[in-house]
Amino acid sequence: MAQIASVWIEEGCITCDACQETCPEVFHVTDDSCFIIADVRSDGKFDQNESKSLLKVESGSSLYDDIVDAAEGCPVDVIIFTTAGDGDEPSEEAAEVVEASVEVAAEKKVARAVAASGVQQPVIEVSLRLFRYDPILAEKGYDTYEVSVPGHHSLQQVLMNIKETQDGTLTFRTSASAGSDPLTGLEVNGNLVLADCVRMIDLLDSAGESAVLTVEPLSGHQVLKDLFVSTKALEVAKEKAKPWMRTRDRPGVLSAQGRAIGTMSSSDASRLHKMNDISSEHLLHSMSETVPHNRSYLGPAVCNRLWVRANDPRTSKECKQDMNAVLQGPDGIWAETDIGVMGRFGRLGSVVSKNLNDCRSELLRAHRFAGKSGRHVKWFSKTVKSSGTLNETILAAQTMGPLGAIANLPATLRMALGFTRTGGPPVRDWQGFIAPGKMPPLINKSVHNHHEVVAIFNELDKRF
Numbered sequence: 001m002a003q004i005a006s007v008w009i010e011e012g013c014i015t016c017d018a019c020q021e022t023c024p025e026v027f028h029v030t031d032d033s034c035f036i037i038a039d040v041r042s043d044g045k046f047d048q049n050e051s052k053s054l055l056k057v058e059s060g061s062s063l064y065d066d067i068v069d070a071a072e073g074c075p076v077d078v079i080i081f082t083t084a085g086d087g088d089e090p091s092e093e094a095a096e097v098v099e100a101s102v103e104v105a106a107e108k109k110v111a112r113a114v115a116a117s118g119v120q121q122p123v124i125e126v127s128l129r130l131f132r133y134d135p136i137l138a139e140k141g142y143d144t145y146e147v148s149v150p151g152h153h154s155l156q157q158v159l160m161n162i163k164e165t166q167d168g169t170l171t172f173r174t175s176a177s178a179g180s181d182p183l184t185g186l187e188v189n190g191n192l193v194l195a196d197c198v199r200m201i202d203l204l205d206s207a208g209e210s211a212v213l214t215v216e217p218l219s220g221h222q223v224l225k226d227l228f229v230s231t232k233a234l235e236v237a238k239e240k241a242k243p244w245m246r247t248r249d250r251p252g253v254l255s256a257q258g259r260a261i262g263t264m265s266s267s268d269a270s271r272l273h274k275m276n277d278i279s280s281e282h283l284l285h286s287m288s289e290t291v292p293h294n295r296s297y298l299g300p301a302v303c304n305r306l307w308v309r310a311n312d313p314r315t316s317k318e319c320k321q322d323m324n325a326v327l328q329g330p331d332g333i334w335a336e337t338d339i340g341v342m343g344r345f346g347r348l349g350s351v352v353s354k355n356l357n358d359c360r361s362e363l364l365r366a367h368r369f370a371g372k373s374g375r376h377v378k379w380f381s382k383t384v385k386s387s388g389t390l391n392e393t394i395l396a397a398q399t400m401g402p403l404g405a406i407a408n409l410p411a412t413l414r415m416a417l418g419f420t421r422t423g424g425p426p427v428r429d430w431q432g433f434i435a436p437g438k439m440p441p442l443i444n445k446s447v448h449n450h451h452e453v454v455a456i457f458n459e460l461d462k463r464f
């Protein structure tokens with residue numbers, strides 16, 4: 001006669017009580033899970049029987065049908081059992097139930113682990129509004145596709161699916177595998193993403209309740225067709241800046257194979273790695289709001305590369321000087337209008353915005369706060385420190401310098417005469433029609449608790 005050798009409960013019991021109602025002699029449902037009763041077990045324990053301890057022979061035999069029924073009725077298939085016979089084969093039906101319960105439980109266990117890890121996501125409904133551009137007809141616009149996709153699919157997978165099933169002319173860059181191509185960048189609802197890495201569920205989070213994703217090519221690059229952009233702008237900027245490393249002579253060591261290799265301290269290596277942790281220069285080039293309007297500007301990607309090279313201890317002194325000169329030049333780092341904007345673009349933007357701000361600070365120091373940028377920084381700090389408020393009149397005059405002040409005589413006169421629309425007598429408003437401007441007086445009065453402003457400045461920056 002066939003009998004149950006062992007029965008146990010896998011992870012995932014929903015404590016529905018079904019098994020206890022079918023076979024109360026074996027199953028007892030607690031608050032957390034179902035347990036195998038001690039009386040029927042050879043080890044006498046009361047738990048889920050993860051150790052797969054054997055049932056007592058008489059229980060495994062007399063309760064055979066009830067245990068099979070309970071396993072069959074478990075809604076989440078977590079009751080697993082094995083059989084043993086004393087010569088008689090178990091019925092075909094019971095054998096199938098055993099086999100199925102083990103297989104389904106194994107599958108469900110994997111599925112639960114995958115779901116818990118977040119690798120698989122439920123199906124989501126989303127509207128994709130795709131930018132289209134036909135270079136032959138010189139026409140552009142948007143096509144909208146309603147798609148229903150698993151949330152863990154990448155944007156690239158979804159675009160490929162649309163191309164295969166709905167519109168074979170849709171053009172975009174693809175990679176061979178996830179994360180392998182830094183050129184798959186796209187702009188989705190204003191966010192810059194790599195299409196082969198980003199999951200649809202993450203994009204949907206950024207789309208809000210509308211569930212509409214507007215997918216556009218990266219800005220700052222020439223659009224060749226639809227979402228496909230040229231890499232030429234970035235390559236031309238690199239060619240112009242020549243951010244290639246020219247190394248200095250430095251001591252090396254012999255490797256175990258007898259080859260001479262250069263060395264670097266681990267702190268230098270970590271610092272460089274952190275500065276250069278850039279997943280896509282193509283994406284980075286698009287983060288700048290200046291690049292689309294100033295074609296001669298090198299862009300943040302090239303400036304960042306120059307700055308990293310200039311900080312590399314392997315770089316020669318001449319190479320560093322050349323790179324700093326390019327960064328300081330008219331198409332270098334000062335051409336960028338707002339580095340802070342890049343900080344909006346997640347980790348990549350934060351890394352670069354810190355690098356570029358450090359670069360600007362270093363260039364200001366190296367050039368002793370000369371030039372318009374240096375004078376602006378210097379007098380911004382000085383005016384705030386002297387009175388507690390920013391004096392734009394002094395700031396503009398000092399930034400321009402004496403020659404600049406003469407060259408901008410109308411503005412200088414307005415500043416000197418204190419034209420203002422705020423706080424001045426009403427006649428000033430009429431003067432504003434002739435020469436508009438909002439200028440504070442030349443000499444500011446100190447603000448209340450001025451010493452606190454000075455203390456903050458001294459804490460942050462002791463240079464001025």
Ligand code: SF4
Nearest residue numbers: 013014016017019074
């Ligand atoms: S039938 Fe399954 S889910 Fe319900 S209590 Fe028993 S083991 Fe748990």
